[in-house]
Amino acid sequence: MSNNPTTLQAGNRESDAGSQTRVASSRRSSKSSTKKPNLPKKYSDESTPLLSRDPDREHADDEEDFGASDAASVVSENQEQAQKPRSKWRIPTIISISILTVLLIVILAFGFAMPAVVDEYAQQATVFRPQDLSIDRITSSGVVARVKGEFVLDPSKVERQSVRNLGSFGTWVARAIEVTPSNVEVELPEMGNVVLGKARVPSLVVQIRPGAVNDLDFLVELEPGKLDSIRRLASDWIEGRISQLRVKGKADVGIKSGVFWLGTQSIIKEVVFEGHSLPSMPKYDITKFNIHQVDRPNGKHAIAVDTNVVLFNEYPVSFDVPPLAFSIRVPGCYPESSIHLADAFTETIHIQANHDVVAPAKGVVRKLSTSLIDVCPDTVKSPLDQLLDQYMSGVETKFYVTGADQQPAGTPNWMSDILRSFEVPISITGHSFKNLIRSFSMDDVHFSLPNPLAEPESPEANPRISAKVKVIANLPEEMNFPVSVPQLRASADVYFESEKLGELDLRKWQDAESRQIGAKNGNPPGIVVTTAIKDASLKITDSDVFSNVVSAMLFGKKPVVLEVKALVDIETSTALGTLVVREIPASGEVPIKPLSDGGFEKFSPQIRLLDITGTEPTSFSFDMLVNITNPTNYSASVPSAKIQILVNDTLLAIANTMSHVDIGPGLNHNIPVEVQWDPLANSGEKGQEVAKEFLSQYVSEGWNTTLTLRAYEATIPALPALGKVLSKTPIKIPTPRLKPPKQPSPPDNDTDPENGAPRFIEDATMHLWTSTATFTLLSPLSNNTLFLNSINATALYNHTEQVGKIIYDLPFAVPPGATTSPKLPVDWSLGSVGYSAVRDALGGVLKLDARATINVQIGDWQQEIWFEGSGIGAHIRI
Incomplete structure (x- = not known):
């Protein structure tokens, strides 16, 4: 007999009474029903029971029980034999009546005396292969699902031969059964038998002869159960706390076979999900992530995120998800707490069986709540800081998605309640921001030595640095909104030749200026931040390294390169207000020109x-x-x-x-x-x-x-x-030279003190008849009087020829500026070449040299020194 699949249709509860059910005629074997049916290989190898362990196939589980209960009260198709014309021969008539009577007794015994055997047969022989499950429509109380699949009885799967024989015989006699519309409840025994959901199954007629294939296509009304039960189950499943799940289905089913009403049977079926039979959270990829600024109706701005989430639907389920609204939340300061971050909206999502699902979504961050940016108790970071730390470290960052309080128009209340009842975690792997800071440099460096009155080990006891800092930071390509940096701060370690020199404290907020730059020369878009730091403390941690740095600065010929490794806090100004991004790693080099530079x-x-x-x-x-x-x-x-x-x-x-x-x-x-x-x-x-x-x-x-x-x-x-x-x-x-006040020189004195070493003896005047000499002395002191207590001097001509000697033991004062000494007695060297030169220079100027031992006194201090002078212009007078 050929197969002609016919769609079985079931209306909603309001139209069940008028609904009609059609069943495809079964493919039957032409062999005698008294022999074991020869099933096609695809059914003899089938291992999928009617009560599949797929949660999406709960309605199919119920249908398995419907087929089993119907098989318990089947009737024979051989009623047609009783309708044949009566034979003239009495013996054939008696035989026929006897056979019919035996068959009715067997059927009655099979249907009412052996329900346990029939149930065992149905449990093991039933095979249901779902082909498609889709959502036909969403109602105010649930959804109407369309179920497509194949139903067949395979006796070869029955373990006990006696059960297999009786079941095969009974189903061969009955051929087909009909189940009336029924209600199925799915309970969780381990959670106090709370109702997880309900299903309204329409009337179905199926062929139950061994090997007969039924192509089913029918509608089922599904209604969610108690919200608390769904929330508890979903939360335990999402957080991986379920290793085994026991589900129980209950239904009261009315069964007919032909014209025989076999009554109503209560069917209870339990299924245990564990191991690989437990569904897991689907893997997903984010193929689009674009952050940009949008205008709000009130004239303010917000940050929008456009994203596409792609995942594979491995189940034979197809349906459309209507537009929905969600709340995106992030972890708060305390465990089990979360804080609203953004509103998210999805468009209609088309889900097809065994295909990739693309879910476009848009998120909008309108403002940052105080609970998100306030520092958590007993910490130095806010929930937003912790979130950014994780994201910028390249580790998984968790966001939580839950239904929004306000859903788009037309969304049923039951769906809104379920969406709000639990949070689904979504992990997004962050980007490592080790190279976020493209460059870090310092110019116009100014060093300050410590305060001499500072306490040891205090910040004031460290050298300080002032400089202009320039930071170029890369911006993620997904960031397409204006951002500025009004302030920044940092803590930095300073290295020289890979060895740590000290720690630079830039923890005070510094005013900054910034400007965004586009992608150029292979570099991503970025932002240039400049700031002037003042008196940042440099704590020396290794004196040996510091010694090497100082030596290189004082005596080196090449620039001294210091490496700075910093953690930078950046205060950003966006459409959402002020946001602090903390501890961004940065590094840079600071070249310092050698101080000596040649001497x-x-x-x-x-x-x-x-x-x-x-x-x-x-x-x-x-x-x-x-x-x-x-x-x-x-x-x-x-x-x-x-x-x-x-x-x-x-x-x-x-x-x-x-x-x-x-x-x-x-x-x-x-x-x-x-x-x-x-x-x-x-x-x-x-x-x-x-x-x-x-x-x-x-x-x-x-x-x-x-x-x-x-x-x-x-x-x-x-x-x-x-x-x-x-x-x-x-x-x-x-030795720096003293600069005494410049005095006007006589016209005939061609010696300029500014062209040579400053002179202590400016000039001299010698009197031949009185054998005396006076000197013009220039004191280098500005406010003090110098005393010469004694002088023992010799005047020389031409460096070697002695002119005379001066020995004077009476002190005289030399005040600041130019001073003329008292007349000092001269003991001439008569007859010498030097004296002759002096006499010949009478009325003129003669250059002489002098050697002297002098006792000098300033206040209480005295010191004997020697003096040598040359080229002293001596005026020779009578």
Whole structure:
């Protein structure tokens, strides 16, 4: 017999009474029903029971039970034999009546005396292969689903032979059964038998002979059960807490076979889902992710996200999902808490069986709630900070999707309630932002030494840096909205040759300016941020590395390259308001030009003013103003610093800056310095000898003296390590020359003090008849009077010829500026070549040399020094 599939249609509850059901005629075997049917291989190999373990096929599970109960009360098709004309022969008639009677007894016994056997047969022999499940329409109470599939009985699957024989015989006799419309309830026994859902199944007629194939196509009304039950089950499944699920179906089914009413049977069926039979969350891909700014009706702006989610539908289910609204939430400060972030809307989604599903969605972030941006208790980060940290670290970031309170018009209440009842987590793998900062640079660097009064280990006890910082940050290509950066801050580690030098503290917010740039030269779009940092603390963590840096800066020929590795906090201004993106990794190089650049003579210190402020018998202190040239492009601030002054490796004095000093590139004027001159206290008797030689050479003509400036641990009181490091690199400089006030020279004196070393003896006048001499002396001191207690001098002509001697033991004063000495007695060397030259120069000027030992006194301080001068213009008078 050929198969002619006919659609079975079931109306909704209001039209069930008038609904009609048609069943396809079954494919039957032409062999005798007394033999085991020869099933096609696809049915003999079929392993799918009528009660499939697919949750989408619950209605099919119920139909398996409907077929089983019907088979329990089948009737024979052989009623047609009783309708044949009566034979004239009595024996055939008796035989026929006897056979019919036996068949009726067997049918009655099969239908009412052996229900357990029939149930076992139906349980094991029933095969239902679903072909398609789709949503026909959505109603106010649920959905109407269309079910398509094949139904067949396969006796070969029955384990016990007695059951297999009886079942095969009974179904062969009955041929077909009809089930009346019925209601099916699906319960969860392990959750207190709560109702998960209900189904309204229409009337069905199926062929039940072994091997007969029924092509079914019918409608089922599905209605969700209690909302709490659905929410609990969905939450446990989403969070992976279900390893086994037991589902029980219940239905009262009316069964007919032909004209025989076999009554109503209560059918209960349990199915256990576990292992691979449990469905899992589908895998999905996000193929589109575009963030842009949109205008709101109130004139404000919002951030919109357009995205496409693609996943594969592995189930034989097809339907359309109407437009829906969702709330996108993110984890809050506490476990099990979430915070609203955005509203999301989906368009109609077309779902086809065994096909990819593309779900377009749009999200809109209208504003950021305070609970999202406020710092969580006992932490330093807000929920938004934690979310961005995860996303920017490239790890999975969880968002939660739940139904919105307001759904599009036409959405049934039951669907809105289910969507709002639970949250579905969606994990989005973030982008690693290790290369988010394209460059990090510092220009116009200014160094400041620590405050000398600062407490050790305090931020004020560290050197400080001021500079212009320029940051270029890459922007994700998905970001298509304007953004500005009004402020930034950072904490940075500074390295030299891969070794950590110290920590740069930029934790204070710094005002910034920014501008967005487009993609260029293979670089993605970005934003350029510039800011001026002021007095950022640099904590030295490795003094050895610091020593290497200082040495390279002082004596190196190449730029010193410092590497900065920072975590940058950026305050961004967007359509949503102010948003802080924290701890973005950044790195960059800061090249520093060597300070020496060929020699420290370029510092060119000059003493402009010297003032004695205190004296002791062997020491004195003085203040002076110094001009110094900074040959570098860098500047520094010196609040207070001490430095040792040495001559020939012998410590003679300590110099100390008197106030805060800013040293910039180029010439720096009038730097106040205080010096404590105490050779005896610093270096003992040797110090006094070295001091005498140094002062003698310094005031004499023709000697080039040098000073050694050396730092020590007390150089920067708040940072002893810095002074210790700098002490390893002492600096030698030419001794700055004193600049006494310039005096007008006589017209006949062609010696210009400005062209050579400054002269202590400006000129002299010699009187032959009185054997005396007077000298014009220039004191280098600005405010102090110098006393000459004794003089033992010799005047020479032509460097070697003695003219005479001056021995004078009476002290006289030399005040600031030019002074004429008293008339000093001269003991002429009569008859000598030198005296003859003096006599011959009577009325004119003769250049003489001088050698002297002088006792000098300023206040309580006295020092004997020697003096050598040459080319002194002596006026010869009678």
